[in-house]
Amino acid sequence: MTSRWQQALYTTEGINSEGLEGHAYVPGGLKVQTSSPLNSHPGTNPEQLLSLSLSTCLEATLEAIEREHQLPHTAAVRVQVAFIGERAHYEFLVNAQIKIDGVDFKTAQELTAEAEKRCCVSQLLAGSQNYTVETVTKFTDN
């Protein structure tokens, strides 16, 4: 593509050439078995991999923000993903819960807002109405 790719600090890739019941891998790196979320076969799935990507990205961003504010690192992130819809019209819902102990709730909300804006995966999802972020004092199910 273009110069933005050439200025990258880091590039990586993932490949799936098998299918939903198969394997996905990073050349020279992580390899995972994948399976449909709708059966009990062993393996992970796009929903789980997205939840791990987003939770780690938000957590890393919060860690940097806490450091910038001279706060201890207490933030924790839980990302829930739901698979909804019907044949040929499926969607994912994605909700991130951010819990930051040791600061008041208003401060936690401000740090959440900053992380939502700065986290690279969050930026990619920001155009979707199915993506939400909330500050919580305790992780709770949707």
Place this chain on the structure above:
Amino acid sequence: MTSRWQQALYTTEGINSEGLEGHAYVPGGLKVQTSSPLNSHPGTNPEQLLSLSLSTCLEATLEAIEREHQLPHTAAVRVQVAFIGERAHYEFLVNAQIKIDGVDFKTAQELTAEAEKRCCVSQLLAGSQNYTVETVTKFTDN
């Protein structure tokens, strides 16, 4: 949240409460060690996890589309992710390459367009200018 979550066919979650150098996990499922893409510590990172999520989602969608068109399953998906920017202003670039052997290039492009529209992870990224999808006859670096 709301009724859309309650109608889910499947829900899952991922948690990271450690940081970029730590672990992320699905309760009762996949656990991965994570590390910064900018050092050589062992572990995966949000970039790789996103590439695995998107490549598996697109591949699963293509598998379904091939079946609907009575085509053999030959599609393969490679997702490249680049980390660009500078302190506090980072972004990811995401490019998916779709290769479908055994059909002419125009057909491959039509199947690509359908997969891009139907794949749930692709839908979530669709609002971002940093996300691109291309049909290729061979995987090539950006």
